[in-house]
Amino acid sequence: MVQRGHQNSLEWMPLFLTFMTLGVIKHPDISSVLGVVYIFSRYFYFKGYSTGDPKKRLSVGNNIFLWSIFVLS
Secondary structure (H helix, E strand, C coil): CHHHHHHHHHHHHHHHHHHHHHHHHHCHHHHHHHHHHHHHHHHHHHHHHCCCCHHHHCCHHHHHHHHHHHHHC
């Protein structure tokens, strides 16, 4: 399960880096805060994913992670 959680993070990395790069051009403060929010939410998502229980991986970390990607776009 840990390997799949890591792969899931790598799948989202190009999208996150693209939005961060584009967002930091006009709004560096907001983008940096959202980048930190993204990193912390991925940490909690990964901790829940590594337990093997599907309900734990769809907790707060997943909602915040998707929200931060949405706002960056």
